[in-house]
Amino acid sequence: MAVESTRIKERFAGELLDAPADARQPHVSVKRGRIVELMRYLRDDPDMAYDCLTDVTAVDYLNRGLWERFAVVYNLYSFSRNERFRVKAFVPEDDPAIESVAALWPAASWAEREAFDMYGIRFTGHPDLRRILMPDDYPGHPLRKDYPLKGRGERARFPRYSPQED
Amino acid sequence: MGLESSFEDNVITTKLNELVNWARKGSLWPMPFGTACCAIEMMAALGPRFDMSRFGAEVIRFSPRQSDVMIVSGRIAIKMMPVLLKVWEQMPEPKWCLSMGACASCGGIFDTYTLVQGVDQFIPVDVYVPGCPPRPETLIDAILKLQERIDKEKLREKVHGR
Numbered sequence: 001m002a003v004e005s006t007r008i009k010e011r012f013a014g015e016l017l018d019a020p021a022d023a024r025q026p027h028v029s030v031k032r033g034r035i036v037e038l039m040r041y042l043r044d045d046p047d048m049a050y051d052c053l054t055d056v057t058a059v060d061y062l063n064r065g066l067w068e069r070f071a072v073v074y075n076l077y078s079f080s081r082n083e084r085f086r087v088k089a090f091v092p093e094d095d096p097a098i099e100s101v102a103a104l105w106p107a108a109s110w111a112e113r114e115a116f117d118m119y120g121i122r123f124t125g126h127p128d129l130r131r132i133l134m135p136d137d138y139p140g141h142p143l144r145k146d147y148p149l150k151g152r153g154e155r156a157r158f159p160r161y162s163p164q165e166d
Numbered sequence: 167m168g169l170e171s172s173f174e175d176n177v178i179t180t181k182l183n184e185l186v187n188w189a190r191k192g193s194l195w196p197m198p199f200g201t202a203c204c205a206i207e208m209m210a211a212l213g214p215r216f217d218m219s220r221f222g223a224e225v226i227r228f229s230p231r232q233s234d235v236m237i238v239s240g241r242i243a244i245k246m247m248p249v250l251l252k253v254w255e256q257m258p259e260p261k262w263c264l265s266m267g268a269c270a271s272c273g274g275i276f277d278t279y280t281l282v283q284g285v286d287q288f289i290p291v292d293v294y295v296p297g298c299p300p301r302p303e304t305l306i307d308a309i310l311k312l313q314e315r316i317d318k319e320k321l322r323e324k325v326h327g328r
Contacts, residue, residue: 135244135245142280147279149277149278150277150278151278151280152279154279154280155244155279155280155281155283158244158247158248
């Protein structure tokens with residue numbers, strides 16, 4: 001088991017859901033409650049030193065029988081140690097919200113906006129949580145597994161340009 | 167000089183319609199609405215190897231006010247369509263539209279929630295260019311087809327809109 005997983009097990013015992021020992025990419029699955037605390041630990045502890053957040057994204061584990069439906073995935077990289085680590089924080093379907101880590105890594109800001117846009121996960125404490133790819137008034141979250149590929153008629157209903165507006 | 171010196175002051179008779187159409191078709195100024203890989207082929211068509219300027223259509227204008235043929239080359243998402251409409255409305259008459267490639271013409275392989283299934287739902291398209299993406303020769307062929315079309319236009323009808 002990766003040293004990161006062991007340490008997280010010690011420090012965040014109640015939060016840990018899973019820490020596979022044989023994964024090629026070391027990662028842990030956690031509850032969402034203390035995510036900012038956990039990420040701050042991974043960033044600031046000298047033994048961890050994960051100073052670079054390469055990506056924040058989300059996964060929809062619909063009908064997969066995992067702890068919750070959604071997982072917010074944090075991919076971390078440490079320049080000084082040349083190590084990568086992944087944290088999956090599980091988020092329930094009925095209240096898809098998790099604390100934002102944009103205060104820890106400014107890079108998280110746009111990545112969290114994308115996860116919000118595509119999966120409808122609210123990042124509380126985010127400085128500017130707007131859609132980033134889809135139009136501002138788009139009704140759905142299209143990367144959810146139960147979202148139809150051809151949409152729900154959004155292709156026919158979108159704001160047109162009319163010369164009178166100018 | 168050659169031919170010019172063997173004629174003195176002269177008069178030719180023609181139809182105004184034909185003269186104007188001849189001038190219009192030989193000096194098409196495209197507005198490149200390039201959003202995807204089709205735009206790369208469009209650039210190739212404009213470059214020295216294929217050289218669209220041989221057909222009078224090399225003056226790419228990035229201001230819609232100065233252009234008269236819009237080349238829609240690439241995928242148009244529902245977020246981009248209002249922008250395209252705005253640019254189209256800003257182009258002065260007479261204007262034409264060339265829908266380049268499968269995506270602009272019918273959505274192509276992207277039958278998805280976000281992509282407009284053909285720009286002809288919103289603006290009048292004169293020539294469709296098949297291909298994914300079309301080769302530069304195909305685009306040049308489309309320009310020639312557009313020129314044939316312009317040649318048949320009635321001046322009055324074009325001025326007063328469709």
